[in-house]
């Protein structure tokens with residue numbers, strides 16, 4: 328009997344250990360409707376699943392492309408709150424460097440001064456501040472924007488470079504900003520909970536001497552729950568070279584993404600939100 332019990336305990340520990348490694352976003356399913364991330368069509372060759380952790384809690388989730396050094400998408404719950412973001416504080420992600428015990432985003436200077444990483448080690452699989460300083464016509468585009476999260480810590484956490492893509496400056500300051508502020512505000516009226524996934528489609532060109540991919544498109548999708556029921560959904564997409572955003576239904580957006588991802592069907596929100 329004792330043997331059996333021990334075996335059972337051992338088995339369940341192994342299973343837990345196993346699922347921690349294999350299950351994407353095991354520590355932060357709460358940012359996805361039904362706890363289910365988009366299907367694997369969006370996955371890059373060298374993915375990293377990041378539960379964005381800052382000051383001991385999780386604020387959103389990001390699928391990161393270690394080759395292109397840009398996020399594929401960030402997923403979060405829309406809880407707009409005013410208040411200001413940090414002033415020129417940017418974080419990078421220790422989990423992308425090597426095996427280490429650091430489980431939170433951190434400033435480059437802290438990783439270098441206190442944890443003895445080199446800048447080259449950090450730069451190996453992620454973009455750093457100097458990459459964005461070297462770009463022209465492109466600015467730091469948040470996927471999960473500061474203004475869509477409520478607490479001071481959550482807002483701070485959006486300033487990790489793993490949540491940032493090189494975004495056409497006129498789009499970032501223009502129509503995309505209007506979509507984030509005005510369109511999201513209007514469309515989410517009456518929603519109890521709004522799940523959002525905002526992504527970047529990898530492009531064919533790179534900036535900063537081939538270090539950082541320049542996305543061809545920026546897109547966003549939202550699923551609105553009234554009570555606990557998904558009641559409506561919507562999407563938007565923009566070419567990353569012009570100041571123009573298109574409003575789409577969720578179905579139209581998923582179809583556009585299918586076209587941009589080689590004809591494989593993309594499913595956001597566990598196929599449970601209205602596509603019309």
Ligand SMILES: *[C@@H]1O[C@H](CO)[C@@H](O)[C@H](O)[C@H]1NC(C)=O
Nearest residue numbers: 509510513514571572573574
């Ligand atoms: C998208 O829809 C919103 C709200 O329905 C509207 O205010 C906005 O002007 C539309 N944007 C575009 C680019 O058509």
